[in-house]
Amino acid sequence: MIVAEHLRKTFPGRGKDKNPVIAVDDVGFTAHDGQITGLLGPNGAGKTTTLRMLYTLMAPESGRVVVDGIDVAADPERVRRNLGVLPDARGVYKRLTARENIDYFGELHGMPADAIAQRTAKLAAALQMEDFLDRATEGFSQGQRTKTAIARALIHDPRNVILDEPTNGLDVMTTRGLRGFLKELRDEGRCVIFSSHIMQEVAALCDRIVVIAHGKVVAQGSTDELREQAGETNLEDAFVKLIGSEEGLHA
Numbered sequence: 480m481i482v483a484e485h486l487r488k489t490f491p492g493r494g495k496d497k498n499p500v501i502a503v504d505d506v507g508f509t510a511h512d513g514q515i516t517g518l519l520g521p522n523g524a525g526k527t528t529t530l531r532m533l534y535t536l537m538a539p540e541s542g543r544v545v546v547d548g549i550d551v552a553a554d555p556e557r558v559r560r561n562l563g564v565l566p567d568a569r570g571v572y573k574r575l576t577a578r579e580n581i582d583y584f585g586e587l588h589g590m591p592a593d594a595i596a597q598r599t600a601k602l603a604a605a606l607q608m609e610d611f612l613d614r615a616t617e618g619f620s621q622g623q624r625t626k627t628a629i630a631r632a633l634i635h636d637p638r639n640v641i642l643d644e645p646t647n648g649l650d651v652m653t654t655r656g657l658r659g660f661l662k663e664l665r666d667e668g669r670c671v672i673f674s675s676h677i678m679q680e681v682a683a684l685c686d687r688i689v690v691i692a693h694g695k696v697v698a699q700g701s702t703d704e705l706r707e708q709a710g711e712t713n714l715e716d717a718f719v720k721l722i723g724s725e726e727g728l729h730a
């Protein structure tokens with residue numbers, strides 16, 4: 480379970496505009512085990528910055544993150560052992576094959592070789608990676624790189640999974656496959672959080688949706704609860720009302 484409490488992050492102004500950028504402003508939500516939680520918001524809403532604070536890459540200016548009862552600021556190492564992260568920059572090593580990329584992370588987590596091999600086989604089957612598993616990742620398509628980065632993030636079988644825009648740039652079939660995979664992770668009882676700027680994406684997949692705009696949580700709940708909060712029967716109308724724009728409505 481991941482709890483975000485009153486998170487705030489400001490960046491100094493750069494260039495001509497010296498005003499600081501308030502990227503995240505009092506963001507709070509709980510992502511439960513056995514559920515998929517979606518962070519939905521338009522470009523620049525603060526999703527990536529929020530996720531970076533959740534997965535210990537960036538310290539919040541105020542507020543805190545608690546993962547499975549552990550305060551991230553107090554014991555980031557322990558938290559990281561129970562997190563699988565797909566960052567916004569996928570960053571696969573291009574000289575290595577997909578399998579070597581995955582193995583490397585398994586080794587960093589101190590896993591024995593046979594456990595790495597077994598887990599890789601399971602992930603490669605679930606993500607339909609068998610065709611390219613032993614190819615060097617240089618020249619990989621965006622979907623192949625994303626799948627490699629997801630498998631690498633999950634090699635150590637983490638209880639909590641955080642994915643930044645996992646379906647970005649993926650084709651319809653790959654997206655369908657990935658959705659099924661995320662549902663499996665949820666059904667295994669894991670806590671899954673992902674960000675997206677596409678309403679249909681989160682509506683199709685998430686048990687809970689946290690709607691973020693201009694660094695703030697403007698609404699959260701199930702799709703039914705969001706419709707109710709917005710006073711709209713149509714989900715699309717509800718999102719437009721909550722976010723205040725039509726951005727992100729069309730995939």
Ligand SMILES: Nc1ncnc2c1ncn2[C@@H]1O[C@H](COP(=O)(O)OP(=O)(O)OP(=O)(O)O)[C@@H](O)[C@H]1O
Pocket residue numbers: 490491500501502520521522523524525526527528529676
């Ligand atoms: N390192 C940084 N330095 C300065 N400003 C930043 C930095 N990181 C993020 N920002 C600003 O903070 C705001 C939130 O950015 P963030 O990347 O969190 O949004 P997002 O919701 O993930 O957007 P997108 O969907 O476009 O990826 C934006 O205005 C962005 O320009």
